Amino acid sequence: MSFQQGLSGLDAASKSLEAIGNNVANAATVGFKQSQVQFSDIYASTLLGSGASQIGIGTQVSRVAQLFSQGNVTASDNPLDMAINGNGFFRLNNNGAISYTRNGQFLPTKEGYIISASGARLTGFLADANGVIQTGTPTDIVINKGDMAPRATDTYDLQVKLDSREDALDPADFDPTDPNTYTHATTAPVYDSLGNTHQLKTFYVKTGPNQWSVYATNDDAAVDTGSTPQGLIGTMTFSGNGGALTGTTPDPMTIPLDVTTGATTPFNVTLNPTGTQQLAGEFALSKQLPNGYASGMLVDFSVGDGGMIVGRYTNGQVQALGQVILSNFANPNGLQNLGDNQWAETADSGVPMTSTPGSSGLGSVQSSRIEESNVDLTEELVNMITAQRNYQANAQTIKTQDQIMQTLVNLR
Numbered sequence: 001m002s003f004q005q006g007l008s009g010l011d012a013a014s015k016s017l018e019a020i021g022n023n024v025a026n027a028a029t030v031g032f033k034q035s036q037v038q039f040s041d042i043y044a045s046t047l048l049g050s051g052a053s054q055i056g057i058g059t060q061v062s063r064v065a066q067l068f069s070q071g072n073v074t075a076s077d078n079p080l081d082m083a084i085n086g087n088g089f090f091r092l093n094n095n096g097a098i099s100y101t102r103n104g105q106f107l108p109t110k111e112g113y114i115i116s117a118s119g120a121r122l123t124g125f126l127a128d129a130n131g132v133i134q135t136g137t138p139t140d141i142v143i144n145k146g147d148m149a150p151r152a153t154d155t156y157d158l159q160v161k162l163d164s165r166e167d168a169l170d171p172a173d174f175d176p177t178d179p180n181t182y183t184h185a186t187t188a189p190v191y192d193s194l195g196n197t198h199q200l201k202t203f204y205v206k207t208g209p210n211q212w213s214v215y216a217t218n219d220d221a222a223v224d225t226g227s228t229p230q231g232l233i234g235t236m237t238f239s240g241n242g243g244a245l246t247g248t249t250p251d252p253m254t255i256p257l258d259v260t261t262g263a264t265t266p267f268n269v270t271l272n273p274t275g276t277q278q279l280a281g282e283f284a285l286s287k288q289l290p291n292g293y294a295s296g297m298l299v300d301f302s303v304g305d306g307g308m309i310v311g312r313y314t315n316g317q318v319q320a321l322g323q324v325i326l327s328n329f330a331n332p333n334g335l336q337n338l339g340d341n342q343w344a345e346t347a348d349s350g351v352p353m354t355s356t357p358g359s360s361g362l363g364s365v366q367s368s369r370i371e372e373s374n375v376d377l378t379e380e381l382v383n384m385i386t387a388q389r390n391y392q393a394n395a396q397t398i399k400t401q402d403q404i405m406q407t408l409v410n411l412r
Helices: 002-025 377-409
Strands: 035-041 059-066 073-075 082-085 089-094 097-101 121-127 133-140 155-163 184-191 197-208 211-218 232-238 245-249 253-257 267-272 277-279 284-290 298-303 308-313 318-324 326-328 336-339 342-344 353-355 364-367 369-371
Touching: 002 035, 002 059, 002 377, 082 089, 133 318, 155 184, 155 197, 184 284, 197 253, 211 253, 232 253, 298 364
Parallel strands: 082 369, 155 267, 155 277
Antiparallel strands: 035 059, 073 369, 082 364, 089 097, 089 121, 089 326, 097 342, 121 133, 121 318, 155 284, 184 197, 197 211, 211 232, 232 245, 253 267, 298 308, 308 318, 326 353, 336 342
16 A cells, blocks of 8 residues: 555645746746645544544645735836736626636737737726716726817916006997006917817906996907897906905806807806905906817827726817726636736636725735745755655655565565
């Protein structure tokens, strides 16, 4: 029986060396998780008794377990490289076959898909035309390389400081071409529904203590508000104690802009003067933020730490294009290893729990980073020596048994 015991020990040591060799070979493989051979003893089954005199008949491989501990996260020059810090796997689609990986080295295709080295497509959630992530069923992430549609300006946040020391003027004399007929002026670009730029100028005319009239022109032409004088869009009243804005008439002040570009006309821009003050001091522009923008072409895109894919456009805008998702399993050791740093779901692993990074116990996604193999070379080399000693010891068991058998054969 010692032959069988020694043989099983040789086989066990050989399997251990195979696992160690595989670990060492993949020490530089991104996202690799080391394997560990686990053994159990073997006892013969008998119908009669057992007890203290029973001797085992060797060892066997119980399973080869993978250790899903965190690997070191290091910097990368590829903006599409991603590392998971914590639990979870990237979800891949290979022609309908879903697999999972910790290797976050991805590249774009000419069609806009983001793929792994094996060609499997990274999945997640896509964004609509307004950059809103559409959660629900995961799909292949594809970068929309089309132009960003323009957005017409409809609000204009304008905060100024007016000089209370200025002399009052007659509003009937207002002429946008004559600086002597208004007190202060500002200029800002606004956009129509086709993305054409127009110059919106606002003029401030002090008409009395704590009273100011506001006028506007569009491309140097007075806007048509139906008021007299032409271009008047409203009045502002300020407190005599502290100079804060106390109200506007009308509220809100709306600027109708007529255009001849083929865009929607007129389009209304609501002026928001919140925070405007009248104080003894030089005129100052504190905030000037009209919304809207022209159309823009995609310049590049990047992945944020939360897995959000954001595009940058020639019009200066940034917009979400998609969202990387992660999946986790109740029993990651139950996953089937497919090679190429990929695993597949099995009955033992349980169903995948899929969500956005940082939620539902999932780790975070770090861009321009890679997760190194979790193999500790020093530990593996020590394990290799141990496995080698085990192999030699079991070989010695067989050798000793052979000598005993030879002694018995030589008895006369």
